[in-house]
Amino acid sequence: MSTNVIEELESNAKTRGAYSTPMALAQFLVNWAIRSQNDFAIDISCGDGVFLEAIAHQLVFLGGDISAINRITGIEIDPATAKQAHDRVFNSFGLAPKIIPEGFFETLPSLSKGSYDAVVGNPPFVRYRHYIKRERDLGLQFLQEQGFRATKMTNAWVPFLIATIYLLKPKGRMAIVMPAELFQVSYANEIREYLLNDFGFVFVVAFSNLVFPDVEQEIVLLMGTKEEGEGLRLIEVKDESELVNIPQSRVPQIPVENSKEKWTQYFLNDEQRRVLRESINNPAIMRLGELCSVDVGVVTGRNEFFVISKDFALELEAEEHLSRIVTRTKNFQGLIFTKDDWKQNLSNNIPSYLLDINLDLELSESLLHHIDQGEQKGWQTGFKCRNREPWYKVPSVWVPDAFLFRQVGSFPKLVLNSAEATCTDTLHRVKFKEGVNKENVSSCFHNSLTFAFAEIFGRSYGGGVLELMPTEAEKLPLPIHSSTSKLLSEIDGLIRDGLSEDAINLCDERILIEQLGFDKKDVAVIRSSWHDLLRRRKSRKRR
Numbered sequence: 001m002s003t004n005v006i007e008e009l010e011s012n013a014k015t016r017g018a019y020s021t022p023m024a025l026a027q028f029l030v031n032w033a034i035r036s037q038n039d040f041a042i043d044i045s046c047g048d049g050v051f052l053e054a055i056a057h058q059l060v061f062l063g064g065d066i067s068a069i070n071r072i073t074g075i076e077i078d079p080a081t082a083k084q085a086h087d088r089v090f091n092s093f094g095l096a097p098k099i100i101p102e103g104f105f106e107t108l109p110s111l112s113k114g115s116y117d118a119v120v121g122n123p124p125f126v127r128y129r130h131y132i133k134r135e136r137d138l139g140l141q142f143l144q145e146q147g148f149r150a151t152k153m154t155n156a157w158v159p160f161l162i163a164t165i166y167l168l169k170p171k172g173r174m175a176i177v178m179p180a181e182l183f184q185v186s187y188a189n190e191i192r193e194y195l196l197n198d199f200g201f202v203f204v205v206a207f208s209n210l211v212f213p214d215v216e217q218e219i220v221l222l223m224g225t226k227e228e229g230e231g232l233r234l235i236e237v238k239d240e241s242e243l244v245n246i247p248q249s250r251v252p253q254i255p256v257e258n259s260k261e262k263w264t265q266y267f268l269n270d271e272q273r274r275v276l277r278e279s280i281n282n283p284a285i286m287r288l289g290e291l292c293s294v295d296v297g298v299v300t301g302r303n304e305f306f307v308i309s310k311d312f313a314l315e316l317e318a319e320e321h322l323s324r325i326v327t328r329t330k331n332f333q334g335l336i337f338t339k340d341d342w343k344q345n346l347s348n349n350i351p352s353y354l355l356d357i358n359l360d361l362e363l364s365e366s367l368l369h370h371i372d373q374g375e376q377k378g379w380q381t382g383f384k385c386r387n388r389e390p391w392y393k394v395p396s397v398w399v400p401d402a403f404l405f406r407q408v409g410s411f412p413k414l415v416l417n418s419a420e421a422t423c424t425d426t427l428h429r430v431k432f433k434e435g436v437n438k439e440n441v442s443s444c445f446h447n448s449l450t451f452a453f454a455e456i457f458g459r460s461y462g463g464g465v466l467e468l469m470p471t472e473a474e475k476l477p478l479p480i481h482s483s484t485s486k487l488l489s490e491i492d493g494l495i496r497d498g499l500s501e502d503a504i505n506l507c508d509e510r511i512l513i514e515q516l517g518f519d520k521k522d523v524a525v526i527r528s529s530w531h532d533l534l535r536r537r538k539s540r541k542r543r
Helices: 003-011 023-033 050-063 066-071 079-093 104-110 133-145 157-167 186-199 240-245 263-267 270-280 310-316 339-347 365-376 438-445 448-457 470-474 485-496 500-515 520-538
Strands: 041-043 072-075 098-100 116-121 168-179 200-207 219-226 232-237 285-287 292-296 322-326 353-355 402-405 414-417 427-432 477-479
Touching: 023 050, 023 116, 023 168, 023 219, 023 240, 041 050, 050 066, 050 072, 050 079, 050 116, 066 072, 066 079, 072 079, 079 098, 104 133, 104 157, 116 157, 133 157, 157 168, 157 186, 186 200, 186 219, 232 240, 232 263, 263 270, 263 448, 263 520, 270 448, 270 520, 292 470, 310 353, 310 365, 322 339, 414 438, 438 477, 438 485, 438 500, 448 477, 448 500, 448 520, 485 500, 500 520
Parallel strands: 041 072, 041 116, 072 098, 116 168, 200 232
Antiparallel strands: 168 219, 200 219, 285 477, 292 427, 322 353, 402 414, 402 427
């Protein structure tokens, strides 16, 4: 292995998911996957050997013959870690599996398709642009060869999962650790569809606590049997200590109506899913994207340089080079962002000006000095800054009709913009289509149905925060009706007073029940769906 590859391994150690899997978790997966001492098993990213040790214990338990360890293969790209895996098993049994100290996708062509009874492991969870280049390129190539879309935004776990299925024999079992992204992200649509339609039986275990205490990454255990059985079984437990309580039977299974949909909805019960499906198909329900476009906020490339306070703006003598801006969800008090709200942020010393430099105007000495200081700190070499000329001219500075929360605590907000401000990319910018009543849309947005689907369409990465990307936000259902400006004013006032639940109750009553004719019992089910998904998301915490 070349020096360059070793250096790349060291620099990517954290992003490769280089943390040890709890033995209880590994043992559960291995016990599910290994059913005979004659099984040939492989760990596709064996790390320090936790899974290999668990496989060895299971094979010996099933047959009492330690020579079965010879049927185990492990692959680990880091030679030092591969040696740790070898020593771990050898020190316990006096025998060691075959361990290949190479990259998995570099090794894959030498492995026969459909040759393993069990594939287990904990593959890396990392954006491909951060992963080792040769493995990244080979992994994307493999995905394409298997008929899947592959982009540079794809996470490393995707080709690892498809390779797992590739290596399994018919009726072989996979048992791997996956990020909860499998449930949530749009780029996994075709993976979810493939698993439910073409793979076989799928069994998923989710956790209400974070399993890896040092990493804010929600994980699930993905198990399945290739070309045998069908359907999805989903179980949730607190943490790995409760795995021993999970029965191994295949029932109950969840009826799946649309295999491409995100799996977050399957944490709800049958009645909740039924009511949500019927509600979203109501002819009075529109999608947010039919009424407006949702776009990212201003990408400065270096907020520390471009987003400034009132005092610093005066110091720079930059009055002609400023735009109003808002940068955080906590800077909004209600559903209408007024000029007074913006001025209040400014007076609270919250950076509320964007340095929007007009190249046709003269720059003050103080402003030129600020630019020079930025260059001395190397900010012009940042990814966004280096791709524009000059680096200190921020593109796409426009004022939206409204703001939509990108990162959500309790519920998303669609906030009308009467302050003539823009926002950073911590928020989304909303532009209403011609003829759309923006007050009507904002008041109708804040209801239990829209919020329940925000939990389903969005994504959460383990820290309890929901993220909505523009394309996901535009899919949100909106129970649109001719509400009045009075309703928006009432909701705005309640939220400003900290009475958010009262505001949502009011919108549910006025819009869903009174104007659209929803049954009160169904609205209660919709509200319970939102609350259940919200509680589940916010329970994701470090132990």
